[in-house]
Amino acid sequence: MIYAAPNTEIEAILAQRNLLPLFQPIIDIKQAQVFAHEALIRGPLESKLHAPIALLNAAKLCGRDIEMESIARDVIFEEYRRANHAMPLFVNFSPDALLHSESDWSLSLAQLENYQLAASDIVIEITESSTIRDYAELKEAVTKLKALGFKIALDDLGEGTSSLRLWSELSPHYVKIDKHFIANIHNDPIKLEFVRGIQKIALESNTLTIAEGIETKEELAVIKDLKIDYAQGYLLGRPFPKFQATLSEEVSTLLNKNIIRLFADQQTMVSKQATVSGLTSYQVAALPEMTNEEVYDWFHHDNNLNSIPVTDHKGKPLGLISRYDTIDRFARRYQKELHGKKSCTTFMDTQCLIIQKDMHILALSELILQADPKYLLNGFIIVDGERYVGMGSGHALLREVTNMQIHAARYANPLTLLPGNVPINAHIDKLLERRIAFVACYCDLDHFKPFNDAYGYRRGDEVIQFVGRMLSSMVNHEHDFVGHIGGDDFVIVFQSEDWERICRDILDTVAKVMPDFYDLKDVQSGGIHIEDRLGNEHFFPFGSLSIGAVRVSAEFFASHHEVAGAMSHAKKQAKKIVGNSLFTERRKR
Structure with a gap:
């Protein structure tokens, strides 16, 4: 209220x-x-x-x-x-303030001179606090401010409906990524890809990026990893009446540690049926004989309409008319009188995005990520061959990609792309149903948390990915099933009779390869030294693998729940053995 x-x-x-x-x-x-x-x-x-x-x-x-x-x-x-x-000062300005008739005095160099300041000291941070009615006028005002020596920043990128257009129109020196996309980014692949896309556009447009709302070291690690230029948030410093000249020791250590590598591109497990056809929303198209004035009235009476496609009488797309361009143009003096009766094709975008309905969702997502940001705002035309079938929007695309990610996460671990809990349980239940004997192994890395604490979660992810690839490469793909429960926990369901030999080979490989993931000084020490919260130092040897194996038959196990319980118990027994270990559960039930 x-x-x-x-x-x-x-x-x-x-x-x-x-x-x-x-x-x-x-x-x-x-x-x-x-x-x-x-x-x-x-x-x-x-x-x-x-x-x-x-x-x-x-x-x-x-x-x-x-x-x-x-x-x-x-x-x-x-x-x-x-x-x-001596440091630059970012100062918030609403669009209304920039366009106000009294802005000449409120923004003049004379106002700054009263405080012995120069335009070069100030970064004007444009907030999206009100509806922007005239982009052309705002662009003109910003151009004048740049000429006076002010730098321009765009606040809360991604929060409002027009922020991408503002970026395109105003060409700011800085864009500030809204805190919504930073919060928990280390656990959210959609936010990660969104911010990665922003950074890519920024590099190509010579814009510097600022991540807002950083509150945890995990968020900072991702932002650093993505090579975002600047950061702001409670972790780094809270708003305070005095200026903060230096960083805290904790933040300085986090920023100076060169322990995180850039995210590797990952394939996404999605249904082959996920095509652009599912994004189609039918929108009546305009014909070339329609006038600009008719199109303007169309937009005026339908506030939910962002774009109108234009087709010929055979249904072949000719271009796209943007709501924002139309309203902008007709808001200028005499434009409606000069162009209102002309064909709507006069100002339509002939370089709009036209997509075949059977194009894969991910291919479209990658295409839009690399293309002009206007396609997210204006949408795209969907065709079957050369025939117009409907429109697609950036919002619908984002929603579909999100749903695909959620669906995929239930069936495949996004880090290793190995089957997750749902297919693991289904496979075990199928073997039990068919009364096929098998060996279920729970594989768990030892000393993994200290490794993560010392080197950062990105290096930890590399270890997990290595283990996933190694397990997959050493089993018999015709008979054996490898799954990733999550974190550093894996499951192997063996039907191969030589499963024990394979497990021994896996443990030997881990023993030989694991030291390669450590820094030279730690290799020479045989492990890592970690300080706890009380300042006490603890030594942890190289990571190892504990495998708890259970011989399973339908005679003694009724479901995957019982198998999981037996595997968990066997794993705990294996972890009691120092170093790489294999423990086989001998219980009947």
Whole structure:
């Protein structure tokens, strides 16, 4: 609920300049140092208007939001000058403030000169706090600001509906990736691919990236791994009335450790039936004889319509008309009078994306990732041969890819691509149902957590991937089944009679290869030294593999649940043996 502050309360804040400026550090990841600060503003302490959203919403209800922004910047600039700081300062501006008729004085160099500041000190951070009605006017304002020496940043990329278009239109120096896509990114492959795509576009457009909302070392590790330029978040430094000049020892250590490698590309297990056809939503197409004015009215009466395809009378696509381009163009003076009666083909996009309906979802996803961001916003035309069949949207594509990832995760581990819990259980139940004897082995890495703590989870993932590939390569593919439960736990279901020899070969391979995953100094020591929370040092030898084996027959086991319990018990017994070990469960049941 928005707090409806009385006009007198807002007037008092403005008159007394009763605002609290805070400054949150922005970190240069590569240099491992503070690069800049973002200026944030708070209302009076112990007031319902202390929170920035409440403050600005209340000011807007009173019609004083532009004035509130201007006073806030004065307070920020004054504190920035008093601190005598040499680092850049990111300052928030709403689109309305940039386009306001009084922006000449609020943004002028004279205002900065009052605080002995220069335009080069300031990065204007454009927030998507209101609907942008005129992109052309905003672009013109930003161009003028750049000419004066200001740098431009786009805030919360990915949060609003028009952020990708803003990036394309304004060509900012920086884009800030919304914290939604950073939170838990180390456990979310969709967020990972989204941020990877942003970084790829940024590199090609000479834009620097800033990841917002970093709160954990795991999130920071991924951001560093993806080569994002800058980072911001509570892990690195909270908003504070004073400027933060240095990093904490913990953050400095995390940034300076060269222990993480770039993510390797992974194949995604998806159904072969996942094609663009499933994204199709039929949208009536415009014909060439329709006028621009008719198309404009079409958009005006349907707020959910982003694009209109144009086809000839045989249904062959000719182009695509964007809602935003149409409304932008007709919002300019005399444009409706000049072009309203002309054919809608006059301004249609002839370079739009036209996709065959049988194209695979992943192929389309990769194509859009490499193409112009406008295709995510405007959508794409779907055809059968040369015949128009419907439209597809970026939202529908993202939803489908997400569903595919969720479905795949149930059946295959995304790290190793080995079968997961569902197919493992189904395979065991099928063998029991057919009363086929087999040996079920639970394989578990020893000392894996200390390895992860010392070298980082990316190096740990490399070990897990190696184990998965090794197990798969050493079994008989015609008879034996290898699955990945998760983490460092694997299952082998043997029907081969020489299963015990294979297990011994696996253990010998682990013993020979595992030291290769350690740094030279640790190889020379025979393991790693880890300090616990109390400062006590512990030594852990090279990682090894414990295999708990269970001879299974339908006579003694009724389901995969019972087999899993027996495997777990055998694995625990194997882990009691020092080093690489094999323990065979001899129980009848």
